[in-house]
Structure formats: structure tokens, C-alpha cells
Amino acid sequence: AAGVIQSPRHLIKEKRETATLKCYPIPRHDTVYWYQQGPGQDPQFLISFYEKMQSDKGSIPDRFSAQQFSDYHSELNMSSLELGDSALYFCASSSGGGLHREQYFGPGTRLTVT
Amino acid sequence: AQSVAQPEDQVNVAEGNPLTVKCTYSVSGNPYLFWYVQYPNRGLQFLLKYITGDNLVKGSYGFEAEFNKSQTSFHLKKPSALVSDSALYFCAVRGTVIYNQGGKLIFGQGTELSVKP
Incomplete structure (x- = not known):
């Protein structure tokens, strides 16, 4: 079965640079969520989209922005990168934003800022 | 505010023995609860969920939750x-x-399960 695709899988950037992470949800899934997981920590919610509209916002820095496109893929744009x-x-991704829907996770993008 | 707690950082079990990984929750309203598993350098895999109904929920790979x-x-x-x-x-x-307001997941701290032969 098709899964969530994320690209790139690994990314190395320097401080103050920008990065763009891409997410391709499972076909026919209309809801996308972004999470950040620091070393040894649990995933923290950043932002979500339902039917191309932002549906919820978490602890996402102002330096980050995201959007969901007409084909339901999403991009997370990160500027002025910091070591943290x-x-x-x-x-x-999930099919619909209903509370009973499970979310299917992609393999993740490991971002290293030097 | 919704929250979950996993009181054990690590659980050690011998192969063939039963295992339990603990979770407690605090919610306002009806709880929608999930378990996920994460293998090293991999994404989170959905195991099971409780929405309503039977208190014993069966999931993937022989796991269940009460x-x-x-x-x-x-x-x-x-x-x-x-x-x-x-x-x-x-x-x-x-x-x-x-409904349809994002439905973000709030995770517990995670429990490292180690099963020894």
C-alpha cells in the first residue's frame, strides 16, 4: 500500500540558511500534519491542513511557514535556520480531519543545522 | 487541555513473557486515544486506537490495549x-x-521497550 512520502530524507544546512521539506500524503488523504521530533523527545505538533486550508497551529516558529497545494502535497518552509x-x-496524513481518524506517518526528514 | 503520560521511560521483558506499556490520560470530553510504535530512524507506525465501544481494543502485530x-x-x-x-x-x-479542526496528536514521552531472548 502507498505510504506517506517525504523528501528529502536527510538535509544539512548552515545557520541562517533556508530549507524546504516536502510531504506527499497517501492518495485520497486530504489532511496533512507536520510534527517536529527533537533528539530523545516526543513529536511536537507544528501545523496541519485540511482541504488545503490551515486547520490548526501548534508551536511553529514564525520563521517557518507551510502550505498545502491543490494536489494535497504540503511543503514546510524554514528560514533563518538555527542550531535548535x-x-x-x-x-x-489522514482521510478527513475527523477525530477518529488515525494518522499515517512518513519516514521523516532529518534536518541538521551546522 | 488534553495530555497523556507514560510513567516508564523503559520496560524490559523476556521474550515469550507478557508485556505492558502504561499510559494515563487527561482529557476534557471523550478521549480519542492512540498507540504508535517507532523503530530506530523510522517514522511512527499506527498500532491501535480507542474511540468508543469495547474497552479492549485489538491492533496490529498482536498488540491490544485496555x-x-x-x-x-x-x-x-x-x-x-x-x-x-x-x-x-x-x-x-x-x-x-x-471535528475537522486539525485533530493534532499530543504524544506522551515515549517508553523504550526492550525484549531480551
Whole structure:
């Protein structure tokens, strides 16, 4: 079965640079979530989209922005990168935003800021 | 605010023995509870969920979880552990009670399960 695709899988950037992470949800999934997982930590919610509209916002820095496109893929744009942004970034998708829907996670993008 | 807690950082079990990974929750309204497993350098895999109905929920790979409303717990269980079950387990609760308002997951701290031969 098709899964959530994230690209790139690994990314190395320097401080103050920008990065763009991409997420391709499972076909026919219309809801996308972004999470950040620091070393040894639990995933923290950043932002979500339902039917191309932002549906919820978590602890996402103002330096980050995201959007969901007409084909339902999503991009997380990160600017003025800081060392503390080094983390594993997960995208998850679900069919509908209903509370009973489980989220399916991609393999993650490991971002290293040097 | 919705939250979950996993009181054990690590659980050690011998292969073939039953295992339990504990989770307690705090929610306003009906709880929507989930268990996920994370293998090293991998994404989170969905195991099971409790939405409503039977308190014993069966999921993937032989795992099950028992919802206990009076104790506000949702412990993950498996009758006979395998070495391949060794991984990081996360309990999660839905962070909002508004339909189609994102439904973010709020995770517990995670429990490292180690199954020894």
C-alpha cells in the first residue's frame, strides 16, 4: 500500500540558511500534519491542513511557514535556520480531519543545522 | 487541555513473557486515544486506537490495549513478547475535540521497550 512520502530524507544546512521539506500524503488523504521530533523527545505538533486550508497551529516558529497545494502535497518552509532546528520532521496524513481518524506517518526528514 | 503520560521511560521483558506499556490520560470530553510504535530512524507506525465501544481494543502485530475510564488509563499489552517488538512506543491523545479542526496528536514521552531472548 502507498505510504506517506517525504523528501528529502536527510538535509544539512548552515545557520541562517533556508530549507524546504516536502510531504506527499497517501492518495485520497486530504489532511496533512507536520510534527517536529527533537533528539530523545516526543513529536511536537507544528501545523496541519485540511482541504488545503490551515486547520490548526501548534508551536511553529514564525520563521517557518507551510502550505498545502491543490494536489494535497504540503511543503514546510524554514528560514533563518538555527542550531535548535536540528530535528526529525515528520509529516502525517489522514482521510478527513475527523477525530477518529488515525494518522499515517512518513519516514521523516532529518534536518541538521551546522 | 488534553495530555497523556507514560510513567516508564523503559520496560524490559523476556521474550515469550507478557508485556505492558502504561499510559494515563487527561482529557476534557471523550478521549480519542492512540498507540504508535517507532523503530530506530523510522517514522511512527499506527498500532491501535480507542474511540468508543469495547474497552479492549485489538491492533496490529498482536498488540491490544485496555481502556479504563475510572483509572483514566490506556495500557498497551501483548500476551507474548517478541525480540522484534523492541522499539519506542508512544501513547497519544487527540488534541482537540472540534471535528475537522486539525485533530493534532499530543504524544506522551515515549517508553523504550526492550525484549531480551
